[in-house]
Amino acid sequence: MDVLLLVARTLLLIFAALNFRSTTWRLISCSVVVALLAADMPLIHTGDMVFDHLLGTILGVTILRSVRILLLVRPLEEYRHESDRVPAYRLPFIQRFLWLFKMACSPRGIGWSFMAENSVVPVDLCHRTRASFITSRLRWFFSHYLLLEAATLYTNYNPVFLSEASVTSQGFIMQCLNVVAFPCQAYAILTCIHCALAVVAVGANLSEPQAWPQPFGHWKNAYTIRKSWGKVWHQMFRHDLTLFGPHRPKCNNPWDLVRSEHPSASKPREREPWATAYRRLCYAFICSAFVHVCGDIVLQFRVWSKISSTGASGTMDTPNLIGYSAPYFFLQPVGVLVEDAVMEVGKRMGLREGAWTRMVGYVWVWMFTGLSSAFTLDGLIAAFRIGQRAGEGIGAKATLIEIIADRLFGVQLAPVISSWLSHV
Numbered sequence: 001m002d003v004l005l006l007v008a009r010t011l012l013l014i015f016a017a018l019n020f021r022s023t024t025w026r027l028i029s030c031s032v033v034v035a036l037l038a039a040d041m042p043l044i045h046t047g048d049m050v051f052d053h054l055l056g057t058i059l060g061v062t063i064l065r066s067v068r069i070l071l072l073v074r075p076l077e078e079y080r081h082e083s084d085r086v087p088a089y090r091l092p093f094i095q096r097f098l099w100l101f102k103m104a105c106s107p108r109g110i111g112w113s114f115m116a117e118n119s120v121v122p123v124d125l126c127h128r129t130r131a132s133f134i135t136s137r138l139r140w141f142f143s144h145y146l147l148l149e150a151a152t153l154y155t156n157y158n159p160v161f162l163s164e165a166s167v168t169s170q171g172f173i174m175q176c177l178n179v180v181a182f183p184c185q186a187y188a189i190l191t192c193i194h195c196a197l198a199v200v201a202v203g204a205n206l207s208e209p210q211a212w213p214q215p216f217g218h219w220k221n222a223y224t225i226r227k228s229w230g231k232v233w234h235q236m237f238r239h240d241l242t243l244f245g246p247h248r249p250k251c252n253n254p255w256d257l258v259r260s261e262h263p264s265a266s267k268p269r270e271r272e273p274w275a276t277a278y279r280r281l282c283y284a285f286i287c288s289a290f291v292h293v294c295g296d297i298v299l300q301f302r303v304w305s306k307i308s309s310t311g312a313s314g315t316m317d318t319p320n321l322i323g324y325s326a327p328y329f330f331l332q333p334v335g336v337l338v339e340d341a342v343m344e345v346g347k348r349m350g351l352r353e354g355a356w357t358r359m360v361g362y363v364w365v366w367m368f369t370g371l372s373s374a375f376t377l378d379g380l381i382a383a384f385r386i387g388q389r390a391g392e393g394i395g396a397k398a399t400l401i402e403i404i405a406d407r408l409f410g411v412q413l414a415p416v417i418s419s420w421l422s423h424v
Helices: 003-020 023-043 050-074 093-104 130-157 173-203 225-235 274-311 326-348 355-372 373-382 399-410 413-422
Strands: none
Touching: 003 023, 003 050, 003 093, 023 050, 023 274, 050 130, 050 274, 093 130, 130 173, 130 399, 130 413, 173 355, 173 373, 173 399, 225 326, 225 355, 274 326, 326 373, 355 373, 399 413
């Protein structure tokens, strides 16, 4: 159990509940939380370096959340839940702490005043009864668990992940599959966790089904780089990644009724300047790079620990992994700039969005992702493999699919998959 992370998150809520007026005390409280999170980085050791990296990114997200809650905003005064009857800062300390805990459990702001507009996919109407919702989330859980097993099976026995070969060595099509294998695992894990929590919360009557929309957007919207991040992938962390940069003007007091009673409140919002939106996009990817570099730092500590434990520090070069993840995220605004320019040219030529333009968009996103992530993934895979024998997969345990295929059909999937992928 990660004790320091738990302590840091608890202190974050306590400091926020105290609602310091002094900037000095807010800086001190934020520094304490960030120091605890930094001290936790060398201590993370799950036994699986992939999960170590994932936990490192969670630490990075928590650092950004600490900066937002303790320095940039006053959540007790600037945020409001739809069920609130009085401002949160008027509540007793314990109730303020529980209110903040409830807010922390809703990173997308479902039912909160900071929920991003038009970004969260609502729960389908046919799944808004408790029985139908639980049934649908159980289906999602098992289908995504199978996806996790399939992705794990792929990474365990693909020759690229069993050697020092680059993910680009199997050709471009296989390269695109290779670079999405690990994100696919993260996607499946987060979806399974979200579905399990949703089933428990709704089944125990702790919340309504509408409070648990799916954790990621519809993949059909991923036909541009901008949409694939904003509408699909960054659903859970969008609020944390957009803490810096220009924001649309809004009332800081959610209890101010002037905004809803003003005659102009129903007018459509004016489109913001392109430069403002693009600058905010760049800041979001800088924050995303920082989060994943925190995962790199955790991985670096694990590599140092493995090398020192094997006594090979003097016989092998220690790879430097800190910053390996950053170039991929720094390239994303460049891709968005290119596609925005192409779409603007298309509009001036009279082209309209349709099925064929979306198909071109899917191919563009797939190609750009495959090309931009190869360098980062090669470095991380090399780190994952440190301390493993040649030919040993990144995952050590057999998957459920392998066990079922062996016991029911007598088929050993490992040699079959390895043989097939080695001839691709």
